[in-house]
Amino acid sequence: MLDLSPDEWTAVALSLRIAVVATVVSLPFGIAVAWFLARKDFWGKALLDGVVHLPLVLPPVVTGYLLLITFGRKGAVGAFLADHFGIVFSFRWTGAALACGVMAFPLLVRAIRLSFEAIDRRLEDAAATLGANGIWTFVTVSLPLALPGIIAGMVLAFAKALGEFGATITFVSNIPGETQTLSAAIYTFTQIPNGDAAAMRLVIVAIVIALAALVASEWFARRAGMRYHGD
Amino acid sequence: MLSVDVEKRLGEFPIAARFETAAGATALFGPSGAGKTSLVNMIGGLLTPDRGRIAVDGNVLFDSAARINVPAHRRRIGMVFQEGRLFPHMTVARNLDYGRWMSGIEADPAERERIVSLLDIGALLARRPGRLSGGERQRVAIGRALLMKPRLLLLDEPLASLDRARKLEILPYLARLRDEAKVPMIYVSHQAGEIQRLCSQVVRIEDGSVAAVGGLELLDAEGAH
Numbered sequence: 302m303l304d305l306s307p308d309e310w311t312a313v314a315l316s317l318r319i320a321v322v323a324t325v326v327s328l329p330f331g332i333a334v335a336w337f338l339a340r341k342d343f344w345g346k347a348l349l350d351g352v353v354h355l356p357l358v359l360p361p362v363v364t365g366y367l368l369l370i371t372f373g374r375k376g377a378v379g380a381f382l383a384d385h386f387g388i389v390f391s392f393r394w395t396g397a398a399l400a401c402g403v404m405a406f407p408l409l410v411r412a413i414r415l416s417f418e419a420i421d422r423r424l425e426d427a428a429a430t431l432g433a434n435g436i437w438t439f440v441t442v443s444l445p446l447a448l449p450g451i452i453a454g455m456v457l458a459f460a461k462a463l464g465e466f467g468a469t470i471t472f473v474s475n476i477p478g479e480t481q482t483l484s485a486a487i488y489t490f491t492q493i494p495n496g497d498a499a500a501m502r503l504v505i506v507a508i509v510i511a512l513a514a515l516v517a518s519e520w521f522a523r524r525a526g527m528r529y530h531g532d
Numbered sequence: 533m534l535s536v537d538v539e540k541r542l543g544e545f546p547i548a549a550r551f552e553t554a555a556g557a558t559a560l561f562g563p564s565g566a567g568k569t570s571l572v573n574m575i576g577g578l579l580t581p582d583r584g585r586i587a588v589d590g591n592v593l594f595d596s597a598a599r600i601n602v603p604a605h606r607r608r609i610g611m612v613f614q615e616g617r618l619f620p621h622m623t624v625a626r627n628l629d630y631g632r633w634m635s636g637i638e639a640d641p642a643e644r645e646r647i648v649s650l651l652d653i654g655a656l657l658a659r660r661p662g663r664l665s666g667g668e669r670q671r672v673a674i675g676r677a678l679l680m681k682p683r684l685l686l687l688d689e690p691l692a693s694l695d696r697a698r699k700l701e702i703l704p705y706l707a708r709l710r711d712e713a714k715v716p717m718i719y720v721s722h723q724a725g726e727i728q729r730l731c732s733q734v735v736r737i738e739d740g741s742v743a744a745v746g747g748l749e750l751l752d753a754e755g756a757h
């Protein structure tokens with residue numbers, strides 16, 4: 302039953318690549334934004350919080366359209382990046398990764414922010430009295446203690462990126478081999494005659510990937526938790 | 533030695549304290565809520581006074597008039613807290629070495645060995661803090677503060693979270709520390725018994741200010757036990 306055609310494999314591989322790239326590239330930004338939201342008071346904090354969470358509440362099609370007019374060939378940012386750095390998003394898999402990263406960002410930030418807020422800040426004070434400046438305290442104390450939340454955020458973001466549909470198809474369309482992800486391929490197969498078997502094969506692949514991600518995250522979180530409670 | 537003259541308003545509670553200490557162990561003695569911990573945090577650099585001056589051995593750490601405020605990580609003042617505050621994600625060994633790494637002090641295996649055996653924590657080195665008893669945790673916390681070679685050691689109620697048996701277990705280590713490590717100590721407590729065992733000089737703190745400075749006779753003033 303799971304005898305995937307080359308095109309179907311392409312869609313699966315593309316989805317994995319897009320989800321991994323979206324998660325990994327957005328991680329440093331997610332950690333930075335989560336840190337500022339958790340620890341700093343600054344003008345416009347509520348606004349930043351709102352903008353970060355916007356993709357969670359907007360219809361995905363709206364987010365995709367906003368990406369299209371901003372990062373598309375003729376969009377302000379898209380034209381600048383294409384002219385000066387040769388980075389093109391529109392109708393490329395990189396655009397799909399951007400759309401997935403933006404859609405997953407609120408979930409990533411939320412999980413990491415909660416874990417930063419849960420850290421006992423007196424441990425950071427203790428690090429300071431032992432000679433650690435702000436950056437070293439962050440690297441050696443805050444970041445490792447937030448690790449379970451960071452892993453949870455990455456798994457959520459990966460799952461969201463893997464399943465993203467609306468914003469991606471609006472921004473970069475549904476081009477086999479370039480922007481046709483697992484979700485888009487399943488949708489396409491359901492729209493053509495005799496596509497049911499292919500759709501079902503991809504559905505099973507999607508379930509397997511999702512379960513594997515959950516099991517992996519559980520394992521990582523358990524390991525990270527064990528480090529604090531045992532030896 | 534240590535010279536403190538600070539003012540700080542914490543909400544409705546004003547702290548205004550002025551005292552100097554000699555070498556050896558000095559007690560900051562007074563009832564709970566008198567402002568002892570806030571004073572210690574100001575000396576260590578974790579709390580900024582509104583006004584005043586703090587100096588150790590003539591080195592100014594804080595001077596509001598001269599706009600000097602050395603950050604905590606450059607003060608080289610060891611602190612031992614009531615709750616230990618060991619890093620839960622590091623082994624005891626890494627907790628002990630943390631201050632040396634962060635302060636950029638060269639490894640001194642002989643000194644490390646000496647402190648480890650002084651505090652009797654050699655068998656705990658590979659464990660994580662989650663697997664230590666309260667008394668073991670405090671001994672490791674004392675070792676961690678000592679190994680960064682502090683010019684002053686602040687102990688903020690280090691025995692308060694322990695039961696009587698554990699207190700009796702740690703007091704001898706603290707006495708040895710005072711006699712052998714030769715680091716000047718400020719010992720914060722509201723327990724006259726602990727202070728009698730360890731300190732020669734007493735600074736009595738009441739309602740955010742210094743009520744008296746003197747010897748152990750101050751402990752009996754109001755029968756505080």
